[in-house]
Amino acid sequence: MNTKPWKHPLGQAAIVVVLAYVLFEWGIWLLPPLFGVASAPVPATVVLQYMGTVVVGVLIWVSDSEERWKQFKAPIHRVMVDPRQKVLRTALMVTIPLLVAFMTFDRVRPTVSAPAALRSVHPAPPGQIDFRGETMVLNGLENPLRHEGDLEEHYEEGKRIYVQNCMPCHGDALDGQGHFASAFNPAPLSFQDPGTIVQLTESFVFWRIAKGGPGLPREATPWDSAMPAWEDLLTAEEIWQVTIYLYEQTGWEPRTWEEEGAEGEEH
Amino acid sequence: MFPGVDKTSERNVPKPGMTWRSGAGPILLLGALALLVMAEPAFAQVPAGRDYGDFPVIGGRAAVWIAAQVHLLFAAFVLGVPMFAVVTEAIGMFGGDERYDKLSKEFTRLLLVAYSATAIWGGILLFLLVTIYPTLFSYLAQIFNLSMWIYVGLFFFESFTLYLYYYGWDRWKKGRAKWFHWGLGIALNVWGTIVMFIANGWLTYMMSPPADVTVDTAPQMIQLWTALTNATWMPINIHRLIANVVFGGAVVGAYAAYRFLAAKSDEERAHYDWMGYVGNMIAIGALIVLPFAGYWLGREIYEFNQQMGITMMGGFMSWLWIIQAFLIGILFLAGNYYLWVGMGRIPGAERFMPYTKYMLAVLIVGVIVWATPNTMIASREEFAAMGGTHHPFLSVLGLMSGKNTAVNFMILTTFLSFLLYRRANKEPVVPWARTGTIVQGAIFIIASAVVLFYGIYGYRVPTIVRIGFSVYQVLTVLACIIGVITIDLLMLRGATSRGTIRWGRMPARSQYALFILAVTFTWLMGLMGFARSGIRQHWHVFEVIRDTSPWAATPALGYSSVVISACVLIFFGLVAFIFWLGSLAEKPVISSAGRTSAAGGIQSDLQPAPSEG
Numbered sequence: 001m002n003t004k005p006w007k008h009p010l011g012q013a014a015i016v017v018v019l020a021y022v023l024f025e026w027g028i029w030l031l032p033p034l035f036g037v038a039s040a041p042v043p044a045t046v047v048l049q050y051m052g053t054v055v056v057g058v059l060i061w062v063s064d065s066e067e068r069w070k071q072f073k074a075p076i077h078r079v080m081v082d083p084r085q086k087v088l089r090t091a092l093m094v095t096i097p098l099l100v101a102f103m104t105f106d107r108v109r110p111t112v113s114a115p116a117a118l119r120s121v122h123p124a125p126p127g128q129i130d131f132r133g134e135t136m137v138l139n140g141l142e143n144p145l146r147h148e149g150d151l152e153e154h155y156e157e158g159k160r161i162y163v164q165n166c167m168p169c170h171g172d173a174l175d176g177q178g179h180f181a182s183a184f185n186p187a188p189l190s191f192q193d194p195g196t197i198v199q200l201t202e203s204f205v206f207w208r209i210a211k212g213g214p215g216l217p218r219e220a221t222p223w224d225s226a227m228p229a230w231e232d233l234l235t236a237e238e239i240w241q242v243t244i245y246l247y248e249q250t251g252w253e254p255r256t257w258e259e260e261g262a263e264g265e266e267h
Numbered sequence: 268m269f270p271g272v273d274k275t276s277e278r279n280v281p282k283p284g285m286t287w288r289s290g291a292g293p294i295l296l297l298g299a300l301a302l303l304v305m306a307e308p309a310f311a312q313v314p315a316g317r318d319y320g321d322f323p324v325i326g327g328r329a330a331v332w333i334a335a336q337v338h339l340l341f342a343a344f345v346l347g348v349p350m351f352a353v354v355t356e357a358i359g360m361f362g363g364d365e366r367y368d369k370l371s372k373e374f375t376r377l378l379l380v381a382y383s384a385t386a387i388w389g390g391i392l393l394f395l396l397v398t399i400y401p402t403l404f405s406y407l408a409q410i411f412n413l414s415m416w417i418y419v420g421l422f423f424f425e426s427f428t429l430y431l432y433y434y435g436w437d438r439w440k441k442g443r444a445k446w447f448h449w450g451l452g453i454a455l456n457v458w459g460t461i462v463m464f465i466a467n468g469w470l471t472y473m474m475s476p477p478a479d480v481t482v483d484t485a486p487q488m489i490q491l492w493t494a495l496t497n498a499t500w501m502p503i504n505i506h507r508l509i510a511n512v513v514f515g516g517a518v519v520g521a522y523a524a525y526r527f528l529a530a531k532s533d534e535e536r537a538h539y540d541w542m543g544y545v546g547n548m549i550a551i552g553a554l555i556v557l558p559f560a561g562y563w564l565g566r567e568i569y570e571f572n573q574q575m576g577i578t579m580m581g582g583f584m585s586w587l588w589i590i591q592a593f594l595i596g597i598l599f600l601a602g603n604y605y606l607w608v609g610m611g612r613i614p615g616a617e618r619f620m621p622y623t624k625y626m627l628a629v630l631i632v633g634v635i636v637w638a639t640p641n642t643m644i645a646s647r648e649e650f651a652a653m654g655g656t657h658h659p660f661l662s663v664l665g666l667m668s669g670k671n672t673a674v675n676f677m678i679l680t681t682f683l684s685f686l687l688y689r690r691a692n693k694e695p696v697v698p699w700a701r702t703g704t705i706v707q708g709a710i711f712i713i714a715s716a717v718v719l720f721y722g723i724y725g726y727r728v729p730t731i732v733r734i735g736f737s738v739y740q741v742l743t744v745l746a747c748i749i750g751v752i753t754i755d756l757l758m759l760r761g762a763t764s765r766g767t768i769r770w771g772r773m774p775a776r777s778q779y780a781l782f783i784l785a786v787t788f789t790w791l792m793g794l795m796g797f798a799r800s801g802i803r804q805h806w807h808v809f810e811v812i813r814d815t816s817p818w819a820a821t822p823a824l825g826y827s828s829v830v831i832s833a834c835v836l837i838f839f840g841l842v843a844f845i846f847w848l849g850s851l852a853e854k855p856v857i858s859s860a861g862r863t864s865a866a867g868g869i870q871s872d873l874q875p876a877p878s879e880g
Contacts, residue, residue, distance in 0.1 A: 032660050039660035040653040043645035046661070050635055053596070057631035060600060061624055063776060064607040113647055124578035127810070139573055176655060185647055187655045194666060194726060195641055195657050199581070201573070253729035 009072040013058045020054040021047075123217050125207045131236060140257055141203035145240045158245025161238050165230070174250055184226050191250050198252040205243045205254075209234070319816040320399035327399035328818035329830055334395050336793055336834040337841075338388035340514075342466075343507070343792065345382050346459045347515025348374050349429075351549050353452035360445060370542060373849075374519060375433045380845045382429060386422075400816075403807045409486035410494050411469055418465045425458035460508065467503045468495030473808045474799070475499045475571045480811055498571040502564035503799075509560050512553040514788050518842065520546030521785035524778035525846050527771075536771035543781050544609065548685070550784060551602040555678050555748070559741050566734075568802070572809070579802045581641075586824055587798045589640050592670070594791045596634030599677050601780040601787070603630060606688045608777040614766025616691035629680045636673035641665030663726070671737045672722030675744050679714060682748050686755065693762040703758040707751045714747035789838060793831035801827070 005011030024047045032039040042050075062072040079085045079092065128137045145154045163172075169188040171178040176190035191197050197205055207215075213225030230239065247254050322330035352374040359367030396404045408415065432451040439448035475498040480489055523543035530536040569576030578584055607623045610616035642656045642665070643649075650656060663669060686707075697703070718740045725733040803809045805819045813819075822830075 028660060037660060040658060041649065042658065042661065043643045043649040043653070045644040046639070046658075049593075049638060053631055053634050053638070056597075056600060057627055060604050060607075061627055064604060064623060064627075065620060066611050066774060069774075124574045124582040127572065127574055186650050189655060190657075193655070193657050193662065195662050198729070199666075204573075204577075255729065 009062050009068050010075050013062055013072065016058055017055060021051060024050045125204050126217065129207055129211065131210055131231060138203045138207055142257070143202040143240050143243060145237070145244060151244065154241045154244045155248050158241035158243070161234065161242045162245050166242065174246065186224060191246050197246055197250070197254070200255055201257065202243050202254045205246065206239050209239050209242065320401065322395070322399060326818055327816065331392065331395045331399055332830055333834055333837070334388060334392040336796065336831065337837050338385065338392045339796065340789060340792065340834070340838045341381055341385035341388055342463070343511045343514045344518050345378055345385050346463055347511035347513070348378050348519065349452065349455045349459060350512050351515065353449065353456060355545070356449055356452055360449060370545065372436050373542070375436070377519070377522060377845060377849055378429060379433060380848055382426070384841055384845070403812060406486050406812060407469060410472070410489050410491065413491055414465050414468065414495065418462060421458050421462045425455060425462060428455045428458060463507060464504050465495070467507065468500055471497050471499045471503050474803055476808050476811050482811055484811070499564065499567050502560070502567045506557070506560040506564050509553055509557050510792070513550050513557055514792065516546045516549030516553065517785040517788045520550060520781040522846050522849065524781035526850065527773070527778050528775060529850065533771050540771045540773050543778065547602060547605050547781060547784065550788070551681060554598060555681065558674060562737065575802045575809070578804065579798060584798050584802060585642070586640070587794055589638055591791060591795060592638040593634070594787050594794070596638060597787050598784060599630055599681055600634070601783045603681055603684045605777055605780040606684045608774060608780070610688060610691055612769040612772040613688070613691040619687040619691060622687070626680045626684060630677055633673040633677040636664045637670050639664040666726070667737065668722050668725030668733055671740055672718055675718045675740045676715070678744055679711065679747065683711065686751065689755070690759070692765040692768060693759050694765055695758045695762045697758055697760065700758055703754050707754050710747050710750050714743050717743040786835065786839065789835045790831065793834050797827050797831060
């Protein structure tokens with residue numbers, strides 16, 4: 001190559017791929033905390049997904065212009081056919097298959113850890129549940145205490161119930177970092193997370209509290225939750241109160257139901 | 268519900284891996300009899316004989332699934348292609364360019380064989396349904412019998428209209444006869460659309476039956492119109508109508524790519540290069556509006572039943588949306604790639620080429636954001652490190668606000684690619700050209716800012732408000748597209764040329780992008796069709812008729828992907844045969860006069876400046 005590697009399409013492509021890998025593997029994990037934003041290592045499946053996308057992008061870039069495509073291929077072609085490149089060619093012919101073999105081995109070798117899990121965090125709720133012998137229709141159900149009694153009292157009562165029953169796992173800051181949290185895997189949910197209760201209606205939260213892990217639907221099996229079923233320990237009113245506490249304390253608004261009317265006419 | 272009855276019948280069907288505990292049989296039999304007695308009133312209202320049939324090796328469900336899917340793929344093709352065949356014929360009629368007429372005829376030639384294939388697979392589906400799911404079919408037939416007869420009648424009309432449309436092409440070529448011929452094309456679309464709407468009524472009834480239909484409702488008591496016009500009927504109609512255009516465009520593009528690669532002469536190559544471009548433009552153009560229709564459908568599903576909505580978007584089907592995001596990402600990338608490579612044959616496009624890398628960067632970031640799962644697949648160690656299934660930093664991208672913003676940026680970028688491609692060899696002559704370009708740029712910037720604003724603000728509002736924001740984002744993008752293209756049409760009137768497009772001078776790799784588009788669309792239709800159908804879970808008719816067959820469990824995503832991939836292979840195997848048949852038929856007559864005819868107006872939208880130079 002006559003040009004400098006970083007000015008040649010092949011070199012530029014390699015640089016982009018390496019930089020992207022560094023960003024996904026370590027950048028996302030280590031950079032946000034420098035600005036006070038929480039982060040964690042990115043799961044290997046996500047890194048693989050991101051890298052696949054970047055590699056496709058790089059291939060598009062090197063081949064969308066005929067001239068660049070020729071430049072990109074030239075060194076590869078030279079290594080493959082030029083008699084003077086025999087040593088490099090041989091080295092690549094050995095190294096690349098070995099690398100692939102090692103990666104294959106690494107993926108399939110037996111390990112003591114459980115395989116990667118595909119977990120439904122938002123299992124679909126049933127249309128209705130049986131709560132203490134009574135049928136409760138979840139579709140369209142709203143927290144009745146929002147229109148009954150004093151909201152402040154419900155909040156205080158919900159707080160008491162939460163501290164007595166939920167705090168050891170879900171934490172006093174509702175962030176899933178309770179005293180027992182580290183004993184569970186997966187860890188208890190953080191209600192502060194924008195992906196949890198803010199996405200859900202209060203009837204969904206009621207169902208999860210009442211029925212817990214054992215009440216997860218069959219689609220979520222094998223269920224992976226240590227959440228107890230509180231149906232026999234808390235009354236419906238207490239569950240609604242603690243639900244109010246969860247939303248009021250985190251500042252999230254519960255998901256509301258669509259306006260009736262059009263829906264009613266349709267079916 | 269008739270669980271007891273169903274369990275007795277289940278035992279007649281071989282069930283792999285099923286174990287039968289000794290001693291349990293009599294007890295279960297007694298239980299089943301007891302349930303049978305209890306369920307008697309309801310049982311009396313449905314036809315007797317709830318047994319399911321079986322199918323060797325792959326099982327009954329997979330057999331019906333494959334037949335339905337392949338039938339649907341062909342049906343989508345034969346419904347989509349006439350739509351733009353009529354449009355291209357009209358462009359030929361009103362623009363005076365005969366090449367569009369020939370192109371339209373070539374589209375229609377593909378239809379003939381595809382139409383037979385659609386009917387054959389429809390027949391296969393029908394016979395499999397009758398033999399494998401006789402009771403369900405009988406139930407549906409009791410509700411929809413009248414519509415089934417109308418369907419068959421329309422199918423008859425549609426077939427003969429197609430034959431007249433194709434075989435009368437050269438006979439009714441001039442004057443009023445041409446108008447009559449064009450009218451046939453419109454009639455073909457009308458029949459086809461009604462046929463699709465009727466069939467959509469049947470399948471959407473299974474998904475979202477009217478609220479007053481319960482397990483105890485006798486099928487004879489259900490009004491046909493109420494059953495047809497259920498909650499998800501119209502969203503599916505619109506979604507499929509647009510998707511058929513997309514799919515038809517993609518398959519025509521693939522046909523053109525095949526013919527381009529097999530071409531022996533420069534003339535042939537030029538023709539099929541142009542045809543591929545038109546197919547791609549139709550596919551990507553219609554794809555841009557497809558997410559809006561899909562969004563409406565999703566919203567209606569959620570409104571119909573929360574359980575269905577969550578199963579689809581947040582439950583075990585949610586991973587399909589990640590796969591979908593990837594596949595749509597591939598579509599956007601392949602569509603743009605085809606345009607960028609195509610710029611190599613347009614004089615004057617060099618000035619825009621340096622910008623493609625920035626557009627590519629936007630698309631790649633868009634795909635990354637869109638395909639970031641909310642709930643990640645991870646090992647136990649990785650879950651522990653993240654403190655749960657949500658990544659503390661990346662989970663932000665897993666939410667709707669981030670994803671909607673990403674996809675809207677991808678649509679804007681793709682539209683920009685089209686715009687640059689369209690303008691590549693043109694030099695506007697209107698005095699306000701510079702101002703017009705600045706205004707266009709401003710519209711793009713404003714639209715991007717609005718999309719970004721609602722994307723970020725969406726994180727700070729309740730979910731129900733955030734969902735509404737996606738409508739604002741969509742409307743902004745649509746307004747941008749309409750505004751910018753209007754200015755462009757006015758600005759490029761009478762534009763001079765920077766040189767003639769060198770049709771046929773495309774590298775072979777660009778044609779594979781067209782194949783990728785067609786295959787990806789097909790896969791997507793299969794996958795998302797599975798999601799739509801699968802959210803019924805163990806119900807034939809949601810919460811009305813329970814699926815008690817051995818295949819009642821919703822299949823795992825891996826198994827589903829294999830079945831869908833098999834459908835895609837079967838479809839493309841047959842399509843390859845149809846393409847080959849197409850090449851056996853008459854060769855298109857490429858009019859050199861056509862390529863040098865005047866361009867302008869609508870024509871220049873489809874074929875950027877073929878005439879200049």
